[in-house]
Amino acid sequence: MSEKAENLLNNFVETLAENAPKHKSVSFFKEETSDTVSAQFNRLFGRQKPVHHILGGGKSADVLLWRNKKISASVLSGATIIWVIFEWLNYNFLTIVCLFLVLGMLAQFIWSNASGLLSRSSSKVPRVVLPKELFVNVAVSVGNEVNRALQFLQDVSCGGNLKQMVAVILGLWAAAMLGSWCNFLTVLYVGFVVLHTFPVLYEKYDDQIDNFVYQVLEQFQNHYQKLDAGILSKIPRGSFKIRKHE
Numbered sequence: 001m002s003e004k005a006e007n008l009l010n011n012f013v014e015t016l017a018e019n020a021p022k023h024k025s026v027s028f029f030k031e032e033t034s035d036t037v038s039a040q041f042n043r044l045f046g047r048q049k050p051v052h053h054i055l056g057g058g059k060s061a062d063v064l065l066w067r068n069k070k071i072s073a074s075v076l077s078g079a080t081i082i083w084v085i086f087e088w089l090n091y092n093f094l095t096i097v098c099l100f101l102v103l104g105m106l107a108q109f110i111w112s113n114a115s116g117l118l119s120r121s122s123s124k125v126p127r128v129v130l131p132k133e134l135f136v137n138v139a140v141s142v143g144n145e146v147n148r149a150l151q152f153l154q155d156v157s158c159g160g161n162l163k164q165m166v167a168v169i170l171g172l173w174a175a176a177m178l179g180s181w182c183n184f185l186t187v188l189y190v191g192f193v194v195l196h197t198f199p200v201l202y203e204k205y206d207d208q209i210d211n212f213v214y215q216v217l218e219q220f221q222n223h224y225q226k227l228d229a230g231i232l233s234k235i236p237r238g239s240f241k242i243r244k245h246e
Contacts, residue, residue, distance in 0.1 A: 051203045064199045076196050083189040104128070162235070
């Protein structure tokens with residue numbers, strides 16, 4: 001019985017060795033650790049669900065993932081034209097608005113007069129009326145996002161987590177430096193281009209992007225551990241507990 005059990009165990013081990021995937025790494029423990037961390041980052045970046053589902057699964061997700069190339073290219077081209085008009089051609093927003101209003105008034109004037117000359121009965125000139133719900137929805141969406149950002153910053157400042165506080169301050173400092181290099185319109189345009197190109201690239205090259213992000217974050221973690229061991233851990237922490245008075 002012992003020989004049969006030993007043979008079965010050996011066959012089982014050989015089967016696992018043959019079916020196990022081969023990696024290029026030399027260390028077995030390093031392979032196991034990297035696979036575990038890679039799996040965690042795959043879950044972090046939404047590998048358990050499709051990218052289309054993470055983006056909402058609606059028409060906006062179709063545009064961001066280039067399901068219809070004509071619509072996605074038109075949206076990106078429109079944003080690029082707006083950025084070129086304001087950034088390279090140095091047009092002001094008020095100038096563009098007044099120019100479009102003048103063109104619209106001329107078109108309506110020609111329409112109303114030409115229709116009366118060509119036919120006895122003048123045709124009805126179309127009028128543009130923006131719905132009130134559009135402005136309400138935009139205002140509500142912007143207000144919700146602003147309140148969410150303010151709530152996050154206040155939670156960080158009142159939470160007592162020094163590491164998270166330092167990370168948020170560094171992020172705001174980086175945003176301030178980026179704002180000093182380029183104007184707000186350029187920042188919005190760059191963010192729009194990244195939002196319009198990164199999801200579709202991630203959907204195609206998700207494994208390579210996950211591995212690259214893991215390596216970058218690992219380096220940041222190593223630097224932060226050195227900073228924490230050298231400076232942050234030596235900062236004295238006070239007690240914020242409020243004493244109850246009888």
